[in-house]
Amino acid sequence: MLIDDNEIDLFINQKVIEFCHFTKRLLTYSSGREALEYLLSAPVVDIPDIIFLDLNMPVVDGFRFLYEFSKFPDHVRNKVSIVVLTSSDNMRDKEKIEVNPDVIKFLSKPLNDQKLEQIRVLKENQPSN
Template identity: 70%
Template sequence: MLVDDNEIDIFINQKILEFNRFAKKLLTFNSGRTALDYLGSSALEDLPEVIFLDLNMPVIDGFRFLYEFSKFPEKIKKKSSIVILTSSDNLRDKEKVKVNVDVIQFLSKPLNDQKVDKIRMMLQKV
């Protein structure tokens, strides 16, 4: 799942994930609210293994998304790991995210083959 308000970033990252055959089904959402609604209303088997989340979005930013996600039942949180995928190079943002148990990685946009491989390796360990 890609959650980003920037359609160009979604397009680029989606193509990289598709090229690397990262997921059988790739969901994209341009707002945190619609992504949270999907996660909260979908069957467990339909949930993504990874959520690539942008931090800087209007209305519900990545930090608010993480807060709302933390309220979900454990079965949802165990099914979906979060990777922060952002253009933010703010050290404070990184520190805030680092303490979140649902986040497995903090990456700068855009994705590339090496970053996708790194996430794959991390998921094998989880």
């Protein structure tokens, strides 16, 4: 799942993910609220293993998304790894993200093949839930 309110960033990162064959199915959302609604209503088998999340979005920003996600049932939270993908270079943002147990990586936009490989390795080395 890719969540970003910026259409250009969403398009570019979607194309990189598709080009690198990172996933068989990619859901894209331009709103954190829409993504949360999907995650709340979707059957567990349809919930993605990885969410690429922008921080700076209107209405439901990345921090609010993470807060709401932290209230999800364990069977959902244990399935999903969140990668914060942002243009923010704010050290406070990074520090807040690094202590979040649902986030496995903080990356700067845009995605590229090396960054996706980092995520792939992180996922492979994660303990099974």
